[in-house]
Amino acid sequence: MTDNRAGRYEIIKGGDKVFFPKPLPPDPPFVIDDECNDLLAKANRAIAKLDGITSVLPNPELFITMFVRKESLISSQIEGTVASLDGVLEFEADIKPRDEVKELKDVVNYIKALDYGLSVVKERAITVELIKEMHALLLANVRGSEKTPGEFKRAQNYIVRRDGLHEKIVFTPPPPDAIPDLMKGLVAYINQEDKLPHLIRIALIHAQFETIHPFRDGNGRMGRALITLYLVSKGLIEKPLLYLSFYLKRFRSEYYDVLMSVRNDGDWEKWAKFFIEGVIQVSEEASSTAKEIIELKTELTEAIYQSDIQSKLSLKLLDTLFLYPKTKISYLAAKMNVSSETIRKLIKEFETLGIVVVSDDKERYKTYSFERYLKIIRGGTEIEEGGF
Numbered sequence: 001m002t003d004n005r006a007g008r009y010e011i012i013k014g015g016d017k018v019f020f021p022k023p024l025p026p027d028p029p030f031v032i033d034d035e036c037n038d039l040l041a042k043a044n045r046a047i048a049k050l051d052g053i054t055s056v057l058p059n060p061e062l063f064i065t066m067f068v069r070k071e072s073l074i075s076s077q078i079e080g081t082v083a084s085l086d087g088v089l090e091f092e093a094d095i096k097p098r099d100e101v102k103e104l105k106d107v108v109n110y111i112k113a114l115d116y117g118l119s120v121v122k123e124r125a126i127t128v129e130l131i132k133e134m135h136a137l138l139l140a141n142v143r144g145s146e147k148t149p150g151e152f153k154r155a156q157n158y159i160v161r162r163d164g165l166h167e168k169i170v171f172t173p174p175p176p177d178a179i180p181d182l183m184k185g186l187v188a189y190i191n192q193e194d195k196l197p198h199l200i201r202i203a204l205i206h207a208q209f210e211t212i213h214p215f216r217d218g219n220g221r222m223g224r225a226l227i228t229l230y231l232v233s234k235g236l237i238e239k240p241l242l243y244l245s246f247y248l249k250r251f252r253s254e255y256y257d258v259l260m261s262v263r264n265d266g267d268w269e270k271w272a273k274f275f276i277e278g279v280i281q282v283s284e285e286a287s288s289t290a291k292e293i294i295e296l297k298t299e300l301t302e303a304i305y306q307s308d309i310q311s312k313l314s315l316k317l318l319d320t321l322f323l324y325p326k327t328k329i330s331y332l333a334a335k336m337n338v339s340s341e342t343i344r345k346l347i348k349e350f351e352t353l354g355i356v357v358v359s360d361d362k363e364r365y366k367t368y369s370f371e372r373y374l375k376i377i378r379g380g381t382e383i384e385e386g387g388f
Helices: 034-054 060-078 085-092 101-121 128-138 176-191 198-212 219-233 245-250 252-265 268-305 312-323 329-336 340-352 371-377
Strands: 002-004 007-011 017-021 159-163 166-171 326-328 357-360 367-369
Touching (some): 017 198, 085 326, 101 128, 128 176, 198 252, 198 268, 245 268, 268 312, 268 371, 312 329, 312 340, 329 340
């Protein structure tokens, strides 16, 4: 048996060398040195700037919806889902998607799970039951649906890494019989208060969840969703526009290695600094994205006012395109509750103004793309091979 401040490895019946994490907070206590203090200060400034920018968004719910989609896609990509943002948007708009439907359903389920969790934490605390409910939504009728969605694992699972054509077990989480107590302890820590800053606490919580690995499948996505739920529930962010999946995808190898340094060496401080650096980067990127979106919305609104189509309906169509930037006439008509002919005339004018372009003119019904907006939000969603 090997032991450190994060937990211990044990050989259990059957020969597996499994890791049993110790309860949070760490003992000996977490050390906040000058470097960590500097990172916390930068992160708090970056979050405040993001909150400030999003507070002046003309319609924040339009952009929150797209950020949730983007997070859902990137988080799913980390675990190997092969889907694109355009594919997700086409699927939602009932357009034949460029990606496999089974891949897109993984992303759509994540959107449903995250939306549900965010709605719940506005009213009540994060609980074991909420995490299970979200997991059930995540795996409903997709790959992994045979692995007891919404229930803790009943068989041992493993974390593997691919080496060419081969897979190697690099970490064995706690066995099934240990999971209920470990998750009860983790949720208790989530809902208690201590002297550690919230950004450090959620760094510890995320690492602990991924170490416990309570479900047969979907642990990575659930662990990343938990970050957002915590930040919103504790009031660290006003709107759910801060997501770490982009950062963790970009530095996935280091992400894995630093998590292992917690398990092998008890190095919570190294992990927390990596995590907080991610908060800084994604906050700054989200602020930049929000600023670009505000500028685009302002420019296009002014263009509509200066045109011959200035009307409440044309402004409503612009808002709708920010929600559904890959679309078709019938879909817009249904969403806006107006006739297809009315939308067809307006869209023609939007084409003239350069707001939309025809993305597919081969089918019986044209499809349209709000390309200037898509260019802003596609960043980080490119399909890559591999995952955790």
